[in-house]
Amino acid sequence: MISVVILGAGNVAHHLYKAFYSSENISVKQWYNRNIEHIASFKNETNITDDLSQLAEADVYVIAVSDDAIAELSKQLPFENRFVVHTSGSVSAYDIDMKNRRGIFYPLQTFSKSAEIDLSQVPICIETLQKKDYPLLKLLANSTTSITKKVNSDQRAVLHLAAVFVNNFTNQLYRVAHEITESQGAEFDLLKPLILETANKVQEHSPFTAQTGPAKRNDKKTIKKHLKLLDKEHHKDIYKLLTASIKQTHATTTRHNGHSNKK
């Protein structure tokens, strides 16, 4: 049984609490938050506190607070040489105060209060600064998800960056599609099955082979028609840039195959 103290009460903390609490191998000894009201509804399930001096002893302290608050909170911990990890994709393990042993427990997923997430399907990227702490953190991750991955800080930074492309930027493309359809009397809802299928397709195929559409075919007529339909400049800019990006990706390969798109 791994004993854990969770620090923080944001989306990640809530999802981790739920997964830890329901795991047979993990005991949530305590849940800390500066503002105890945010976790008050859990007081019958676990020990809650807003007082750092009252922190219980545990195998792992999981700091799940905003990036900017990690260093400061870790400094305030009233103990030494215990094992402290944070859950951020973009903060270094060295940002945790060096009086404790340090590591990373980064679930690669987008969390929000409203959406239920099955953490057992979420990759957890782990790293420890000291080798001897690794087996315990691996056990904690394995007790939470089926996809545990040892990831160093450089790789984690790259994954966090790539996650912005596939999550935030993709979602913004959905938003643009929402603006385009709703402003011209069409229904965004009709695009939802296509959105799902686009995400499904790259579960099995590479994004390269999954690509279709006017940019890949270099279908100038359709591209021209589309640019004419767009009335906002920044929608046009996105269309042009991503069309050029697709052309670049697929033209290079065509040339490698000895065929040229140029006529």
Next chain:
Amino acid sequence: MISVVILGAGNVAHHLYKAFYSSENISVKQWYNRNIEHIASFKNETNITDDLSQLAEADVYVIAVSDDAIAELSKQLPFENRFVVHTSGSVSAYDIDMKNRRGIFYPLQTFSKSAEIDLSQVPICIETLQKKDYPLLKLLANSTTSITKKVNSDQRAVLHLAAVFVNNFTNQLYRVAHEITESQGAEFDLLKPLILETANKVQEHSPFTAQTGPAKRNDKKTIKKHLKLLDKEHHKDIYKLLTASIKQTHATTTRHNGHSNKK
């Protein structure tokens, strides 16, 4: 029972054939393709032909060929005043030769040979130039999918354009994430659950409320870190443009609420 002749043998034609063939209300009378070899394997299930002069009589002729070939093929049809539809998102119904009654049967999905698609979950956008043909086309669509939608040509053009954003452009963002991760020793596969969840989230929530991340938070430190990590100029361009787009989307609303992001 609606009798149908399919013309063409691309991805859309194949998926429509399968859906029509398995529907209780539809009889595929014949399948035409210029090159009969592409449909030869279906000759025990349906009548196949490569000869337009041999086309069978049917309630609906479904032209599922590439956009540029629709007008020409419709001209070559050796009959008049029958009901002919095409399946394209961006071609006008008026491109079908006027000697026949005309309509649109546009399934809003991405089709490829390798990926199985359940057409019953795909929205089919329909339109007829003559009112009297509408009930039949609606029945054909209803026998194929649970999501039938009457869509005029302007709305269809907008949906086709929006589909490029949520499908081709989104897929290109996956591709960029693939390039970034693989070039720096991280695994693209770790992003797959996040890709799925991003698509899942907007099935229930609007893209506006689903948004998270450094651009929405205007987290300049992380944005700077990310731009430093990107080494290709065109990756940087995409990052900058979509970050600006997210900021614009969310800053406007913040201002409407009386709060400003500017400090």
